Structure formats: C-alpha cells, structure tokens
Amino acid sequence: MSNMLEVEDLTKVFVIGKDANLIAVNNVSFNLKHGETLGLVGESGSGKTTVGRCILRLIEPTEGRITLDGEDVTALDATSLRDLRANMQLVFQDPFGSLNPRLTVSQTVEEPLKLHGMARAERLKRVAEMMRLVGLSEHFYHYYPADLTASEQQRVGIARALATKPEFVVLDEPTSMLDPSARAEILELLQDIQKELGTAFIFISHDLTSVAKISHRIAIMYLGHIVEHAPTDIIMHSQRHPYSRALLSAVLFPDPARPPDPYVIEGEIPTAINPKPECPLYGRCPIREDACRSAVPPMVEVEPDHFSACRRWRDVAASTQA
C-alpha cells in the first residue's frame, strides 16, 4: 500500500535569543500508511510533541516537506489549511483542559462539522454516530466538561477529533493523565475505532508499553532526532540503539518476576540549544567511541524495515542477546 503521509527532513528551530537556537526537531523523516498506527516515543524534550504539531501545522515547521495524499501540506495557505483540517486531527494530553468549558458535549462534537459546512440534519446524525462510537450514551449530550470523569472527557475529545472522519489523527499523549483502568479503556477504544473507521494514528507518548499495545511501528526519539525506527515487535525485543535499549529497560513491568533490566544510562537529557554536530546521545552513551563525536550518525537499515542511528548497533545487539 502506498504512503498516505510522508514527512521528509522535518526540522523545527525555535529562536530563543541572540545566537541561541533551540532545535526541537532535527531532520526527522517517516511515513504513515492508511489505517496504520505509528508510535512516536521519547522523553520530555525529545521533540515528539513538536513533530505532531508541525505535521498539523499548528506550529510552522522551519524546514522539511510534509505531504498528505500527495498534497504538500507545508505549502498551503491559511484557508486551504483550514479545509484540510477536516482530514487531519489531534487528540490532546489534557482531557479537561482541551475542552471548552462553556460548550456542552454535543456542541463540542458538532463544532468541527459546522465549520466544515455540514447540514444540520446530517450533523446531528453524525454526532449521534460519534457518541455511540466512543461509548457515551445520549444523556451525556447536555453535560459540560466539568461534569465528566477524565475518561469521559477524553472520549469527548476523541469524538470531536473523529467527527469529520479524518484520514489520520495525531494522538498526543492521550492516556498519560489517566488512571491505569481508564488508560486501558481508551487504548482499547482507539483500536476499535481504527478497525471500524480505518483511521491512521500517530500515537505520541513517553510510555513505551502503552504505545506498544496499539502501534504497528514505533519510532524512538531523542533530543529532536529519531534514533531508531522499526516494527513494534522488533523495537520491543531486539533494539539496535543504546537509547531504545535504556528506554525499554526503564519500563517497570507490573510483575515482580520480571525484574528491571540493569541496563541504565546515566545522567539527564542535555539541552537542545545550539547542539553540537555529534551523536545526540554521546554524553550519556555507555558504548560511545570517538568517531561518534565527528557527526550526527546517519540512519542505517540494520535489517529490512529496521533503522538505527547508531554506529555501533551491532554491539547493542550483542548486549541484548547476552
């Protein structure tokens, strides 16, 4: 199947002062097929949220090309961009904060339809369809966001994003502010929706296990770069980048019989202001060598469909198998 969304060399620089450029996203490329979920995983400061915002052009990218169904999104003017919004949507991290407190549930879900010129009778039908899809019964229509639980609020957010039946939706940490039980509910809901509507998702999160549950492929981000990119199974079982490996070993499985992997990287994420042209992980990497300082390592295809930006990916592999 051909790619629906293609992101090429996306870069976002925030100029935060004289001679101080914060490179939030650094030459990021990936693509997305119809009905597919790509997980974008990274810690705070990795640039994952900025990538999502740039694709939707809620933030203007500095460089790079984003095409949706062959159409260049980066070149659109404000009006055509607004029209295109029916086709690409966003679900937010903060379930309550992202809903207008003065609109009722049904007004919230109906709004995008109104904006994209749907007739009233059809709108009402679609709202009912969406409410059923996210599992909210009719008596929710007249509630305000403050009346809902966090899980219900997030369902409303999802219904709003899906109302215009977009081809793809960016899910920006949709479960990170929820309790475990609500998180499980929402993840399941998202999978059901994908089955029913064939929507493609970009799932942004810091939580590798949540992402792994619903993503077909995962890209790991660190300091503005994608450092590893592969199908979910491969990322979860045979990482070829020391950062991915550390991220996975930091997961605390809810099972005392699965003790955490002792593979830990030291220190903290450095600043993305005026980064040196070297491997972004250089300062923290357990297997660094001098050559890593000479340039940002390029992506190598270590096996079909599995990319790593580590010169010593073979050594990472070795430590996994050990």
Place this chain on the structure above:
Amino acid sequence: MWMRIKRTLKALPKWQLGVLGIFFGIIFLTIFGPYLAPFPTETADPLSRLVPPGGKHWLGTDENGMDIFSRVLAAPRTDVVIGVVATFISVVIGAPLGVLVALYETRGKAGATAFAETFMRLLEVMQSFPVFVFAMVLVAVFGGSLTNIIIAIAFVNTPVFIRLVRAEVLTLVQRPFAEAARAVGNNEMRLGFRHIFPNAFPVVMVQVSVTVGFAILLTAGLSFVGAGVRPPTPELGAMIASGAKYLIIEQWWPALFPGIALGLTVFSFGIFGEILNLAMEPRAVRKDLDRRRTNALESAAGEAAAVPVAVAASVGASAAPVLAVSDLSVAVGDAGGQELISNISFSLAPGESMAIVGESGSGKSVLVKSVLQLLPFPLEVTSGAVRYGDIDLVGMEKRKLRKLRSREIAAILPNAKSQLNPLTTVGAMLTSALKAHEKISNKDAIARSIELLEMVGITDPELRLSAFPHELSGGMAQRVCLALALMYRPRLLIADEPTAGLDVTIQRQVLDLTRDLARDAGTARLVITGDFGIAAHYCDRVAVMQAGRIVEANRTEELFASPQHPYTKYLLSCVQV
C-alpha cells in the same frame, strides 16, 4: 435555565440572598419608582421646608420642601439608568476591542507587538487622568445633558474593559482548548469570539457590576459638584449635595437618606455581579456521578467482607512496628460528614517498605495526609489511631509533632520542583535545615551539605550549592528533596508519588537511589503510587485501595502471583503488557 437559577440560589449564603432582594428592589424602583411616590417629586413646597422625619413626611423634606421619601423612590430612575447605559456602552465598545487587540498580538506578525504596545500606552494615558476631573471637563465642554453625562462616563470606562478583556484573552489563548479550537479548523475571529470570549465573560460580568456601581457614584459625584444632573430632577448625588449644607445645623435627614440609598445601590450591584458569576459556571446537574461513587463504595464494602483482608505478616515480624495504623477513618468534618477513608489498618516494620496502590479518588492521598497529620480543614480523623512506635500521632501536640516530622518521619512529595522555595539556593536550604536541628558552624554545615548532595548522586555538589530550584531539572530537584528528607536517617519515609512527572529513565535512577539510601539508613518506606510497576519492584508488601478502603494487602510476590480481590484482579488486567 430554571434549574440553574434554583441551584445558584440554593448555594448562596443568606446575607447574599438579602442583598439580591435589595438589588431587585432597586431595579423595581428604577421602573416603577416615580409612580409609587406619595408626593410630587419635582415640585417645591416653600411652606414645608426641612420638616424632620415623621408624620406625613416619613423621611422629612428637603430645603425646597420636597418629600425625601418620594424623591428617594424616584431617584434610581436617573442614577441606575445612567449607570447601566454608560456601562453597557463601554462594554459593547471595550470588550470586542480587547479581543481584537489580543488576537492581533498573538498572531506574532511583525509590528503587531509594537502596535499593541502603543495602543495600550495610549489607553494608559487616557486612564491616568483623574477620572472624575476628566468627566467633569467633558460635561463642562459639551454641556450637562443626560446624554453627555452618559457619554462621559462611558468614555472613561471603556479603556477598563479593553484592558481587562485583552489580558483575559491573552491568558486563555494559551489554554489547550484554544489550540484544540484551532486544530478543528476555527479561524482567528471565531476562535476569539466563540471560544475565548465566553470564557472571559465571568470576569467581564464582575467588572460590569463594579463599573455600574462606580458609574452611579460618578453620576452622583458630578451632580454633587453641580456638573451633572440639575435639580429638581430627583438624583441621589444632587440630593446629597443639597442636603450636605444642613448637616452642620443638625438637620441630618436631607443628606442621610439619599446617602444610604446610594450606598445600598452600589453595594447591591457589586454583590449581584458575584452571584451572576456563580450562576454562569458551566455545570449541569449530574446526579449519576454521586451515585456511581456510592455504588463503588457499597460494592467495595460488600467484597471487603467477603475477602478477608489479612494484612500479611511484616517482613521483620519480630520487631515492634515503626508505624501501626489501626482502624483509621477520616471524614469531612462538618455536617453530612462523608467518609473519605474507612477503617484502614496496616503496620510497617523497621526497614520494611510497603506500597499503597490506588487510582485517583481511592483515598490514598487522604491516607498520607492523615499519617503525617497534615489533614486540611475540614477533614478530620473520626476513629482509629496512627501509632509511631508507642506514640499516637492523632491529636498529638503540634510542637512535638513538628519535631518528630522533621527528624524521624520524613516525606517526599510529587513535583519536587514546586516543593522547593524558589528564592532559596540549594545550599541555603540544606544549611538552614541543618542549623534548625543542631548547633553547627557555618563551615561545617556547608561541608555536610556537600556530603548530602554527594550522597544523593548530584555531580559537582560544590557548584550546585549556589543553584536556585529553577536551575535544577526535575530529577535533580527530587534528589535535593531526598537529601533534605534523609538528612537525619529518619526511621520512616513517606513517599507520595515520588516520581510523578519525571521521565522514565530518570524515574528509574531516583527509585533506585531512594531504595538504596533507605536500606542503608534502615528507614522504613511507605510508598504511595498509582503504578503497579513501582509497587512490584521497589516494595516488600502491597496494599490496594479502592473507594477509601484497603481491599487487599499481601506480600508483593503473592499479591501479583495470586490476587484475591476482584478489584485487584481488574486493575492488574488493565496494566498487563
């Protein structure tokens, strides 16, 4: 609509209901006042000048022999109309302008900031004139007709609304719902007027009620100095002005009664604004939320009876427990008294660690606060004991409790960064904590601080002493908190969501460090968390809380291997990988 009014009225304190009555009384007089007056309100009667209150003239008569009661009844027609109309005009002009200026500013186009700055400075110039003098000049130049007074008052109040709305919009536009509105395809105008402005409305309404009161005061003031409404039109300010002359010869009534009326009017408009704000809060009346909560409580209660919560024996069973909570219940103190946690019992042996796991609303934070005796008003311990060694912490003397809390019982809380005083350096925090506990020289305190920072794994501790909290990362701030907490090797450490908000690789470092330091110092840990992963790998025992009760408690391996309570099973199924 009616539901909303009913709900608001129910929530009001009694005195506000009274003020609301006065408010509607004044509105009533504005409409019908002149028709209710028992005497003519604008006809002089030289034969009955300055009659004291009583008899035919309840509130006496003024210098022209006009009945004061009648004129007080008729006056709101002038004052309130001027006040309301003038305020209305300033809102209608000022609020949209405020929205537009803010929207223009946030688009970040070149020159937008400069334009907005200039515009705001201009408004400031307008506002820096003494309002009263300004209005007087306007009226003096254009004449004292009713229209001109209204225009003058509207003119001086418009900048207030522009500034207020602009500031509100600038704040609200940062909120996620504004970005969400953009993301679904709203243009800037619709974003501003449909999404943001309605949310700024409560603030505007409060300002409106204040402004109406102020406008009435201004009208009265203008009339008082003779620049406003001319006698004999009944107007409170003019009435006070004409009556004031007689105060000195002990004829107090011509000024006093209009004065009281003016005070009540301004006051009731102010309170009305507050009530309106309450009424407009976006909430429906949802009953099933409460019901669901009760259901959860009942089912929990039922099942708790079925599954014996045999709190598994402590690891160090032979030693006396550090902490023994028995039969602890906490309820909302005042009437009604909903129970937040019910009959909690557990104990913690020296050096042992126990996790309290629960979702939001399970009562785990209330439990922490009651163990630390930091329950906020109006929560109260209604039964049970929290024994630390031989001492019951419940109802303990504050001074002794403080001593205990800082040396033997330590706590680390979520969001370390916000726990640290932003104006104090790390070094000052540590040294002052040390000095509070022991006689120690400055030099020694600094040396100890450096040791402490080394202990919690902070690199370059000498340099970090002079760092302020905002210069620390979240992980580093949590390490500093840990240094403060473990300074005196406490016997008990209470860690409430110790890694909430930290990145996963940092979380791991902090958890490892906490465990190792506590182990070295023989500190028992009570870890409160929503994360079964933390419970599984960092604690000896786990207690699961639901709706204010411990529904299951066991040694960690056993709880995960064979959960007994349906709720535990359900939660574990939710986090299965």
